[in-house]
Amino acid sequence: MDKRNRKAVIAGNWKMNKTATEAAALIDQLIPAVQGADCEVVICTPFTSLATAVEKCRGTNIHVGAENVHFEKSGAFTGEISADMLTDLGVEYVITGHSERRQYFAETDETVNKRTLAALAAGLKVIVCVGENLTQREQGITEELVRSQTKIALLGVSAEQLANVIIAYEPVWAIGTGRTATSAQAQEVCAAIRKVVGELYGEEAAKGISIQYGGSMNPGNCAELLAQPDVDGGLIGGASLKADQFSVIVEAASKG
Ligand code: 13P
Numbered sequence: 295m296d297k298r299n300r301k302a303v304i305a306g307n308w309k310m311n312k313t314a315t316e317a318a319a320l321i322d323q324l325i326p327a328v329q330g331a332d333c334e335v336v337i338c339t340p341f342t343s344l345a346t347a348v349e350k351c352r353g354t355n356i357h358v359g360a361e362n363v364h365f366e367k368s369g370a371f372t373g374e375i376s377a378d379m380l381t382d383l384g385v386e387y388v389i390t391g392h393s394e395r396r397q398y399f400a401e402t403d404e405t406v407n408k409r410t411l412a413a414l415a416a417g418l419k420v421i422v423c424v425g426e427n428l429t430q431r432e433q434g435i436t437e438e439l440v441r442s443q444t445k446i447a448l449l450g451v452s453a454e455q456l457a458n459v460i461i462a463y464e465p466v467w468a469i470g471t472g473r474t475a476t477s478a479q480a481q482e483v484c485a486a487i488r489k490v491v492g493e494l495y496g497e498e499a500a501k502g503i504s505i506q507y508g509g510s511m512n513p514g515n516c517a518e519l520l521a522q523p524d525v526d527g528g529l530i531g532g533a534s535l536k537a538d539q540f541s542v543i544v545e546a547a548s549k550g
Contacts, residue, residue: 296501302520302547303460303504303527305336305421306534307361307389308343317343321350323537331355332548333527336387337534338421341375348384359387359421362395365408377416388413389529391423391447393466403446410447414455421460421506421529422447424487428467436465440483441490453495460504461487462529468509470531474519480507481522488524513542520546 312320317339328335338359339347347358364374380388390413391406406422413420424443426436444461451459463483468475475483484505492500507519508529519525520543527547533539 297523297526300502300504300526302333303336303506304331304333304540304544304547305338305359305387305389305460305462305506305527305529306540307392307508307529307531308337308339308534309361309394309531310340311535312340312343314343314346318346318350320535320537321347321356324356324540325350325354327537327541328544329355330548331544333544335544336421338387338389344380344383344385352384357386358384359389359419360385361389361392363388363390363409363413363418365405365412367412377413377418380413380418381416385418387419387421389421389423389462391443393423393425393427393464393469397466403443406443406447407449410459411450414451414458417458419458419460421462423462423464423508423529425464425466425483425509431465431467436483437486440487444487444490445494448491448494453499456491456495456499456503460506460527461491462506462508463487464508464529466509470510472510474510474512474515475507477518477522477525480519480525484522484524484526511543513539513546516543516546517549 336357390409395401424440488500504526506527506529507525511528512533
């Protein structure tokens, strides 16, 4: 299976933006803007907007995801949300291991793995984020680091469960900075991720998994990034908050 046979996945990561009221208004704009898409369209919203998003997106081609999930099923974890709480709402996707979680909320490779396993066990599709910071890139350890982040995140994930995993390569230095990885840099690391998946799960699994690029993807640079042989979609921050911008990226992925 090559790129043509993998479905492109364009996911918006809204981060800590939009009240539920504002989310409803944005979704009203998004629904007509992406309705003809020939790719998977996902919006990952703050917890407080999920119920609204699920309700509004029912019967449309927009799938709803959360931005994080806790690994325990329930209990004394004040402020946390379990995978069952998400599936009960009708949420289909969740992001794990976003660099902002790693950087500001002490997320580690181990907790990313636990969250990924819990989400998969509950039947969620998981977008697992990996990526190096600027120092690590300058030290020349990008590939090693991303390989190990990927391996640890996938520990204990069965071959069957892997079908519900998407990996997002997000270089930290490109997130929210307007500084995008070149298409060659994105391709190089996405190919390295596919290689490690092949080592863990075999060639067919590696060919089947969708790998996204994320980091200042926008209407101007998306076509070139999405044209790379190992880039199967995008995880979009800032540009996912504007229906006109997000829909251009969805369109580019549909031409794929
Ligand atoms: P930006 O597109 O705003 O750089 O954010 C990327 C990102 O972190 C998506 O998860």
